[in-house]
Every structure is written in C-alpha cells, then in structure tokens.
Amino acid sequence: MAAADGVLPHVPESRAAVPTTSSRPRPAQSRRQAAATKRKYQGSSEAPPAKRRSETSFLPAKKTAAKETPRTFKGKAQKTFSLKRSSAGASGGNQERKPGIRTSSLFKNNPEIPELHRPVVKQVQEKVFTSDAFQALDLHPHLISTINTVFKMSSMTSVQKQSIPVLLEGRDALVRSQTGSGKTLAYCIPVVQSLQAMKSKIQRGDGPYALILVPTRELALQSFDTVQKLLKPFTWIVPGVLMGGEKRKSEKARLRKGINILIATPGRLVDHIKSTKNIHFRQIQWLILDEADRILDLGFEKDITVILNAVNAECQERQNVLLSATLTEGVTWLADISLHDPVSISVLDESHDQSNPKSKAIPEASPQASDELDSFAIPASLEQYVTVVPSKLRLVSLAGFILQKCKFERDQKLIIFFSSCELVDFHYNLFLQTLLSGSGALAPGALPCASTRLKFLRLHGDLEQEERTAVFQEFSHSKTGVLLCTDVAARGLDLPQVTWIVQYNAPSSPAEYIHRIGRTARIGCHGSSLLILAPSEAEYVNSLASHKINVSEIKMEDILSVLTRDDCFKGRRWGSQKRRSVGPQEIRERATVLQTVFEDYVHSSERTVSGAKKALQSFIRAYATYPRELKHIFHIRSLHLGHVAKSFGLRDAPKNLSALATKKKKANLKRASFSSATKGKRKSTFLATSQESELGDACDCAF
C-alpha cells in the first residue's frame, strides 16, 4: 500500500438528520477573539504563555517554549494563512463569505511535531498456513466435504493443525494464535466432530452439549453462522444464539425447544440463567471461551463467574477451551480456574522452536513469562503506520486520509476506531453532511464536490440491535466503504477485504492495538494500519516497540497533500489562477478550507454545536480512562483543550472543560485492564457463590 507516497484514504456515508447551514452574520472578529482567548484558558488546563497572553496562542506549555514560528511543511517558514483570502472556497463556493468572518488558524501555534525515534524491533511472526489437508484428520467424511465445498478450504492453518487433534483427544486447551488465523474453525470442527459421533444420537430436547461464549453480539452471530454451516450434514444437532438486544421471550421459546450448541454473549446468558427455568447444563461436554481476554473485561468477568458456577453445579466432566490472539495476565488467570490439565497451543512456539506443544505449560503471570505475555504475533502481511498530528489538525488529517483512500484509490475498505459511541456518532454525522453528497441537491454544509462514491457506516454499542446487525452485514458484503466504530468491532470480527485500519484514538492496551489492526491482513491477505497520535503522545510508539510492535511514520503533510488533488478545496486565491505548482502554502490553505467546512457545519445549528460539545466531553472522559501504565503518555494535562475543540469543529473551547477533565468521571466505555492487584480479588469472587452479579445484557458491548 503506497501510504507514504501521498496516496491516501476514503470516506463514510449515511443518513442522519440534516441541520441547515447558513452563512449567518457573525459578531465582530476582534471582540470574539478576545473572548475566545479568555475562554480558551478557562477551558484549558494550561495557562497561556506569559509572552503571548494578549494573542491567541495555542501552544501547550511544555512544547511552546522552543518555537514561536508556526510549524511549516518541509521546514520552511511560511506566512500565516490569511483567512479572508480563502474563505469563499472554504464554504464550498455556495456560501459567499463576508470579509472579517472568522476562520480557522489551523497552522498557527501548534506544538512542534517531535522526531519519532522509533526503535526497530523484530516482530513476532507466525506461519499462517500448513500444507496439510483436512483429510489428514480423523473426521467424518461429510464434515471434511463440508469444509471443502461449503467453506471452500482445503489445507489447514497452523493453529488448526495443532489444535484439532489435541481437542479430538479430549484435552482442555489454551489456544493462542495471531488474528485472522482460523481459530474459530480450530474449535468448531472438533466440537461438531465429537457431537455427531456420540453413540446415543443427540436429541434437540437434550439441551446444550456445547457452550460457546463470545464477547460481542456480532461475534456471536458470526460464530453461529460458522457452526450452522458445519452442521449441514448433521441436521439433528441444533445450534442457537443468545445475545443482548434480541427479544428475551423468543430466546426463551427457543431454549425450551432445545439448543444443542449454544453460542452466547456472557451478559445475556447470565440473564437467562437467572430468569429462565428451561435452561440447564446437564449435558455440557464443551465449554469454549473465544476472545477469552476480552470476556474478562469489567462486567464480563462477573458474568463468567456466574456462568462457570452454574455449569459446574450441573456438570463436572467436560472439555474446556480458551482462545485468544493475545495472551494476557487475565487469560492465564482464567485458564487457571477453568481449564483442567490443559495443553497450551501457540503457533508462535512452533515457528520459533519445534518443541512439542503438548508438553508446554501455561505461562504464569510472572516476570519470567512476561516476554511471552508482552509480545504479540502480527500478521506478516500487515504494514503498520503512525502519524503525529497536532490536535487542531486531527480532523482534517482524518478526512484527508479518508478522501485519499476512497476518492483517489480503488476498492478501499476502511475501519476507523474511536474511543466512544459519541465520538463515532459525531464523526459519522459530520462526514455524512460534509463529504458525502445525497442523491440530488447537496446538503447545506456539504462540499460542492462531495462524493456519492463514499460510503459511511457506523457500529457501536448504543445502536439498536437491528441496526447493528444490518451494518455488520452490509459492511461484510461491501467491497468498499468506511466503518466508524468503537472497540465493539475490535474483537474476532471477520470482515473480508478490509484494506486499512485507522486508530483515531489510541487504544488502551497493546492487546487492543493488536486486535484492532487484526481486522485487516487476515488469513494471509495484505492490509495496512494507521495510528494517529498527538505530539504529546508520540512516546506511545516506544510503548508499542516494547511489545515488539513496529510502526513506520507517515508525515502529516503527506496525508494532507491529497487535498491539492481535489479542486473543491481550492481557496479563492488559487481559484482565479492557472494551475501552479503545489506547495506547502497551498496545502495549508486547502486544509483550512476543509476545516472551515467542518466548522460551518458544526456551527450551523444549536443542535450540531451541542453534538460537538457532547463528543468533545466524551473524548475527555475517555482520555481519563487510560490505564495507569499509559498515563504518562495519555494525560489530559498534556493536551491543549482549545486545540482539541478544533478537532470537533468548535471554534472555541467550551467552558468548564478543564473541570470536566479533572473530574475523571466514570466513562461509559469499557477499557480493558486486568491488573495483578485485582487478581486475588477476582479469584475469590469466583470461588464464592457469586450470585450477586446483576449485570444482564447491558454488559454486552456497551462500548
């Protein structure tokens, strides 16, 4: 993927209410700027540098001292962009601007972008495929033919080759292999093989023989689909799914009729355990925890305790399997309490040494094992990039990347990760109304060249289940498009042909980073990822390196340069001239035009301003939830909130932001963090009866 050569990404689309944009008269600039400056420092946790107190300085305290000159492309000093000069183009040409209208000073007073001293580390890699055919396994011929004809697969992946024989022997297992390496079939095939071979034929009314737990509803549907296909020749075995967002009543009815392979999200299953009489676990022979480390997060951990206790109470003899692409301390703890004399299967081990996987012990959460816990395998065909962008320029940089991929490259399918539902909604609506044209007339805030080729979708835990399922299906089957989402899409989802993963908000752990980027470059395909960091967050690259994760840098300028390929971002000055060579100044002007379009949209109604403020608050709350070990990189005090507000299209930082930032409210998103400090507590919670879990399906995917 030519990420560094100036060719970049794509765009989102969707419905949503269309606020009207008008070129309203605005208060005099000087008065507003004075007020804005005052507010800025009320809203920011930093005081303005003394020297600049009378101007609109945006430099964060730490970074400011060195430079007064705005950062320029290629190191050349440039004049500050005059807002008046390009303001006509800024609104897309259909809103003539009046002199004196305030536009963004995007390139002024930004913190310097630090040089990335990127340590080059040797990434851990695994071999995806083997040359062994499924025929080599002792499977029912109909099962083999289903794998060959329905799934169109002939040879096993490494994890399948290692896991399937072990599981068919009846052993418990902890399975780790990289994202997109075929773990789902690695457990589904043995489950189906063993259940179809049972001497007394399974009856529907017997209830569940296999229980498969997954962290999200989409993953439940995906796993259900796989199981259902594998069961084609074995029609007497009935699969079923229980997940939040579905009608409990109809789920109860299905449970009453009988489900033999039950796939569930933890919250909803707990709900049924507590309220549905017909549910029992007398027959359970398999307990599978897919994405085991995610299942442990926050509320799920309690739910798992309830589920394990309920299953243990009715059946002791069964096979237990834990799977994840990342082996965290939490998983080893869960393995401890749920697996019996397990085999540890790691494809990584096979690639590095040929030791017998069966003899391998599960790594303890000890310093000696920290290397194994801390380094993650990354698909060899995945190229990872990072770009460092000052807060004020984040929004235009993201939009530039989307435009490059989707407008100027073919067949691009992007997933963009945000840290909360509100952030997804805000960017989704913003891009829909500005970058995407409707079927007929342009939306008031849209660019005249807004594209119908762009397709935006969103996925997060606050959406109705019906919409979530529809979006998941649509994006799965689509060849192109941009999915804006939270971490609800980070785990396990197998969305074909995704070309780019963008992390607009940095993940809270290296494991989450791995799972997010793992939505591309699956099963040997090629893919790329881009992490967008603020200058104060640049050290995160070292943190990734300490987990053997290598990223290459893309310069922000290269991302923004796509705007010079698109004449709808032309400022008035360039509009009247013949084609000229493209320089840094023009890139700045065009970025400013784009930012102005965003600001115009955001300020077009009270509703949109309030939406932007809500999103900004949500960003701040999410920012306060980074775990302690990352706090020195992601600390709200390192951000200039006035600048951050710009990335929400707000011309001024709302009041009380710093108060909000220090309040450290409980965010409604879930940040995974299993700390050893809580380990003992967790174990005792499990050992106790743990019937006090009151979390129902509200836990499922509320992020």
Ligand SMILES: Nc1ncnc2c1ncn2[C@@H]1O[C@H](COP(=O)(O)OP(=O)(O)OP(=O)(O)O)[C@@H](O)[C@H]1O
């Ligand atoms: N033997 C195989 N040959 C070809 N394709 C396969 C094979 N096994 C699995 N796949 C395909 O590989 C893709 C990824 O599989 P799967 O979703 O099971 O990966 P995973 O390891 O569970 O990933 P994650 O860790 O992200 O959950 C799926 O599209 C699946 O159909």
